[in-house]
Structures are given as C-alpha cells and as structure tokens.
Amino acid sequence: MRKYLVIILLSTLYSCNDGDVIVSSFDFNETNLQFCGGPGGYLFFKLNQAGTESISVRLGINDELFLQSDTLDVVLNNNTHYSNYRIYSSAIDNDYFCNEVPPSTPEVSTEYLANSGIANLITVTTLDDNDGIDAQFEYNQDSDGDGLPDYYDFDDDGDNVPTRFELDNLNLDGDNNPLTNPKDTDGDGIPDYLDEDDDNDGVLTRYEDLDGDLDPTNDIDDLNIGANYLNANVSESFIQDVYREHDFDFTSDVTVRLKNMVFINGEEQITRETINLGTFVNINSGTYLITPDFN
Ligand SMILES: [Ca+2]
Ligand SMILES: [Ca+2]
Ligand SMILES: [Ca+2]
Ligand SMILES: [Ca+2]
Numbered sequence: 301m302r303k304y305l306v307i308i309l310l311s312t313l314y315s316c317n318d319g320d321v322i323v324s325s326f327d328f329n330e331t332n333l334q335f336c337g338g339p340g341g342y343l344f345f346k347l348n349q350a351g352t353e354s355i356s357v358r359l360g361i362n363d364e365l366f367l368q369s370d371t372l373d374v375v376l377n378n379n380t381h382y383s384n385y386r387i388y389s390s391a392i393d394n395d396y397f398c399n400e401v402p403p404s405t406p407e408v409s410t411e412y413l414a415n416s417g418i419a420n421l422i423t424v425t426t427l428d429d430n431d432g433i434d435a436q437f438e439y440n441q442d443s444d445g446d447g448l449p450d451y452y453d454f455d456d457d458g459d460n461v462p463t464r465f466e467l468d469n470l471n472l473d474g475d476n477n478p479l480t481n482p483k484d485t486d487g488d489g490i491p492d493y494l495d496e497d498d499d500n501d502g503v504l505t506r507y508e509d510l511d512g513d514l515d516p517t518n519d520i521d522d523l524n525i526g527a528n529y530l531n532a533n534v535s536e537s538f539i540q541d542v543y544r545e546h547d548f549d550f551t552s553d554v555t556v557r558l559k560n561m562v563f564i565n566g567e568e569q570i571t572r573e574t575i576n577l578g579t580f581v582n583i584n585s586g587t588y589l590i591t592p593d594f595n
Contacts, residue, residue: 324387324410326570328355333556333578336398339364343397344419344556346577351391355575357383357419357558366423366552366584373559374419383414385563385570412563412570420559425552427452427588431463432478433493443494446592452548458592459496459505460514460544461529466493485530498529505529507537514544543592551585 328346337343337358342365345356360380365372374381387410396403428435429452438451444458456463467478482491486500498505508529510519516529528534558575 324353325350326353326385328353328575328577333580334394334397335580335583344577344580345397347392347394351393352388354386354388354392354397355383355558355577356386356397357381357556357577359419364584365421366554367425367550368423368552369425370421370423372421372423374421376414376417376419378413378415381419383417383419383558383561383563385412385414386410410565412565412568414558414561415564417561418559420557422555422557423552423583424555425550427548427550429454429463429546429548431456431493432467432469433463434479437479444496445595446543448546448548448590448592454546454548455544457494457496457505458543459498459516459529460509460540461492461498461505461516463493465517466491466498486532499532501532501535503535503537506540508534509538509540510536512538512540514540514542541594543594545589545591547587547589549585549587552583553579553581554583555579
C-alpha cells in the first residue's frame with residue numbers, strides 16, 4: 301500500500317495554480333485537532349503545519365454530543381456525514397473552517413472526498429461536585445447509597461446539608477484546607493459530611509427540617525448554638541425521606557480517529573487504515589441537575 305501511496309503523492313506533488321507550486325504532504329501529525337459547530341453539524345478539522353492542506357470531517361448529528369463518557373462510530377456516507385482532504389492555493393488559518401460562509405480565497409486546488417470510512421469518537425467525561433473534597437479521595441464509594449458516587453455527590457451523607465457546609469469551612473485549623481480536620485460536631489469520630497445525625501441527638505439531620513424546605517441549615521431555634529441539626533438540645537423530628545436537588549459539573553474531551561478511509565479525487569485514491577486526528581479538550585461542559593430517588 302505504501303508504494304501505491306507514494307505514486308499517488310508524486311502525482312499530486314506538483315500541480316500548478318496561478319504559477320504556484322503546490323506541495324502536498326498528507327501529514328497532520330504536528331498540529332492540533334480543531335473543532336467548531338454543534339448539534340446539526342459537528343466539524344472537526346486539522347491543517348498541516350504549512351496550513352496548505354486540511355483534513356476535515358463533518359457529522360450531521362442533531363443530538364447534543366459529549367455529555368458523558370462514550371464511544372461513537374459514525375459511518376461516513378458522503379452526504380450527512382462526510383470527510384475530505386483538501387489542498388489550497390495558499391495557506392489558510394483555523395478561521396477558514398468556522399466561517400458561516402466559506403471564504404472564496406485561498407482556493408481549494410485539489411479535493412479528495414471520502415467515499416467510505418468511519419469516524420470514531422471517544423468521549424471521556426469528568427464529573428465533579430465541587431464539594432471541597434478532591435475527587436481522587438471520593439472514588440469508589442457511595443456513602444449514602446443514593447446512586448451517586450461520592451465524587452459527584454455534593455451531599456455525601458444524604459442529610460440534605462451539602463458536603464461543602466460540613467467540612468472545616470470556618471477554617472478553624474487555619475490551614476485553608478476544608479478537608480483536613482473536617483467538622484465533627486458530636487465528636488463521634490465520623491466527620492459531619494459523612495454523619496447523618498450530626499449532633500447525635502437521635503434525630504437524623506435530614507429530619508431536623510422544621511419548615512420542610514429540604515434545607516436543615518435554616519431551621520434555628522437557638523441562634524447562639526446554630527441550626528437545630530447541630531443542636532443536641534433540640535430534637536424535634538419531621539420525617540423528610542426526600543433528597544434535595546443535586547448538581548454536579550461535567551467536562552468532556554473527545555479523541556477522534558478516522559478508520560478505513562478511502563479518499564477519492566477522480567482516478568486518484570488515498571487509503572488509510574487509521575488517521576488519528578487527536579484530542580479536543582473541553583469540547584463540552586456544563587452542569588447536571590438531578591434529584592436522586594430515595595430508597
Ligand atoms: Ca451518594
Ligand atoms: Ca462528594
Ligand atoms: Ca452530616
Ligand atoms: Ca438537633
């Protein structure tokens with residue numbers, strides 16, 4: 301196959317356009333994957349180092365992608381999902397592809413269209429609850445059993461008091477790290493963020509919610525001591541077997557490969573088993589809202 305390719309490339313090595321000599325390389329290893337678009341048209345592209353060649357793939361997918369870790373193979377049909385390899389009369393920049401109306405110059409001097417192939421997208425999504433505890437310390441556990449692992453559960457003990465309010469958030473130990481010496485109001489050895497009865501008065505923190513708004517922090521009988529869930533002298537119980545709404549952030553990176561590619565330009569053909577286009581970091585990010593079911 302390599303021999304065949306060399307012959308093809310030689311045939312495109314010199315072509316004339318307004319007197320310019322166009323040199324093609326089909327080498328996209330040294331540059332970064334670029335992206336623009338969104339639902340309806342996801343466009344990935346790469347320029348060669350000189351900016352005189354591009355390889356691009358456009359996927360006419362209407363769904364929002366890159367919301368969660370996933371692998372997607374899209375069969376290129378040269379219609380809604382297509383890929384091409386282009387050689388330009390002079391260098392283009394990354395803006396060239398993201399314009400609503402493609403610029404008329406530089407001109408495309410040669411274009412190969414993929415008449416078959418697969419775009420393989422591997423999405424890796426990171427979730428974080430921003431609860432003050434480094435995610436690496438929260439993996440592989442679901443302390444409250446609500447179905448959300450601790451690393452993206454912003455209320456790890458399910459007491460409806462977010463974890464970030466149950467650490468050393470007053471910085472009592474002076475080290476500016478809320479995780480070290482986390483609050484343990486009742487001194488039972490279980491830090492508040494994992495203790496569902498923080499004052500050890502026999503009433504679950506979740507139940508010390510007088511007004512039933514799923515926020516025990518604003519139910520305060522004695523201002524000198526604080527909220528009832530931290531006051532062992534107040535033990536009124538209001539059954540609340542409901543979780544409050546949780547939020548967590550997601551950030552996705554995608555790695556794009558083209559597989560089994562056959563690019564055609566008239567009689568000429570370029571075939572490649574795999575073209576690694578690279579990784580586009582933070583292609584999608586946002587916040588999920590979810591209210592876990594109470595079991
Ligand atoms: Ca959980
Ligand atoms: Ca957590
Ligand atoms: Ca707690
Ligand atoms: Ca109490």
